[in-house]
Amino acid sequence: MLSFLTPARRGSGLGMAMPALLLLLAFFVIPVAGLLSRSVTEPVTGLQNYETLLGSATYLRIFFNTFLVSGLVTLITALIAFPVAWALAIMPSRVAAVVFAIILLSMWTNLLARTYAWMVLLQQTGLVNRILMAIGIIDQPIQLTNNLIGVTIGMVYIMLPFMILPLYGVIKKIDPAILQAAALCGATKGQALRRVLLPLATPGIASGALMVFVMSLGYFVTPSLLGGTANMMLAELIVQQVQSLLNWGMGGAAAFILLVVTLALYALQLRLFEGKAR
């Protein structure tokens, strides 16, 4: 009875994971493999899809947009999330619970609803433009939607929790006495941040950054609603190729490149941080 719960059988955990693994195999690995094989077989066998993608300025522009936006989103998210995570770590736990609830609530709100809300806020006559004009930073409304500015703003907002949570995890583990020690050693707030807090928080920053960057690379909803057709990103390209043009070969090639980049980044992260953490 229940012998699978006893420690002696713990090694056979693979058996318990089997249903999920089979599900992944049937509905993820096989379709992805199919898509990839189509990228080198359609319309004819060969690497012509990859040649087109990596050889034309139009498509390279899309890659550039994707990496630029993902990089910016990661950077801005990290800059905003760090003080938030720090504040969460040092505030009384009851207050922190409320702030967490607010962060998670925003995560659980429908993605489309949130993105449409940004469209309203960022449009020519929207709140953001009106405030900027009222305080005299700009004279004319600036274009904040249908371009990469809008995409970046919308995505930073959506990605914030994915950066805050891992950062909070590492910062919470740092003993405040270590920072008191740094202060008594003569470190200014800036020096304590640079020489102690940031290095200690680096694993959290790295895992948050990887998560945000990778998610941003393949993000579709926000770029398609807040971005313009002139500034396409990779996920939009895949959708366009597969859905509108029924060009599975090109779509598959773009998806494969995305997958390779993602895996490479993940490998880099493992190499840089996991080894040290153990």
Place this chain on the structure above:
Amino acid sequence: MTSPHLHINGIRKTFGDVVATDHVELEIGEGEFMTFLGPSGSGKSTTLYILAGFQDPTAGDIRLRGKSILQTPSHKRNIGMVFQRYTLFPHLSVGENVAFPLRVRRAPQAEIAAKVKRALSLVRLDGFEDRMPANMSGGQQQRVALARALVYDPPVLLMDEPLSALDKKLREEIQYEIRRIHQQTGVTILYVTHDQEEALRLSDRIAVFNRGRIEQVGTGPELYASPATHFVADFIGDSAFLTGELAEVKDGRATLRFTDGTVLADVPMHGVGAQGGKAELMLRPERIDLSDTVGPPGASLPVTVEDVTFLGNNSAVTARTGWGEPLYIRLNFGHPMMASVSRGDKLHVRWQPQDAHVFTKE
């Protein structure tokens, strides 16, 4: 008149309605080893944190070499500190940990190397520069913390129960090291502990804290021989208290009457007490003698032996006074009574007049 090296001047700190420290007044000389001794919550750590600049006092001042440091932020106070918890920077090697205070002060590289080497040598960790803190024992980590706190020659070194996480044997070993380092460097040390033995072993002087106030300041022998309050008598060394009534108070001496009518005359008294008030007689087990003959008046009481336990180099005797309060006596090996004393014996305890103290009780 020269001002003291460090002057803690009437420090008071409240958290809401709670008074953490009150009227803490202390002058510490240069090179002195001063220990704050008291139970947890007695205000000793709060006082230390105020010195470190982690907390601001509600009232009072702290002057270092005659100048107030309250307006100076922690990082500019130049004070060294070793914490109760391990606070080495986990991402830096031992050498870089000790170099940290010099790096943030932008000292030249050659000076840093020389000073780090000297500081590590002082705590007997020569050659440990490249070790990571995670690969060191607790005792070693606290030594590195000590080196890091001393490397910039601070005018005051604060130590907040630095050995409380270590086991007893290691604690004694490092206590010895701390003494040696104090003698070698001449640094002024403020040391917080709740362990009276540690305080006695290390300190030049001890400030005994209780409920946010300093009850008494003095050398170990002073506190032991002439405790100013019941609390100090109870906290330093072993003691027994016998409760009675003040029959007469004159010139700092009291006559006590116990409930069965026994009278003790002419005992030195601490505190203010009126005739008729309650008072306690304090006696230390190792400072009283057991005898079959009555002693001089005012320094002797009849007792009944209740229990005798042989402990090797001494015997612990529990006796009861005529009115039923217990009294403990320690007989050293070789004492003439040691072999013969047994349960139910009716004997007399005797003491030197200066070893008895009376504290008023409210």
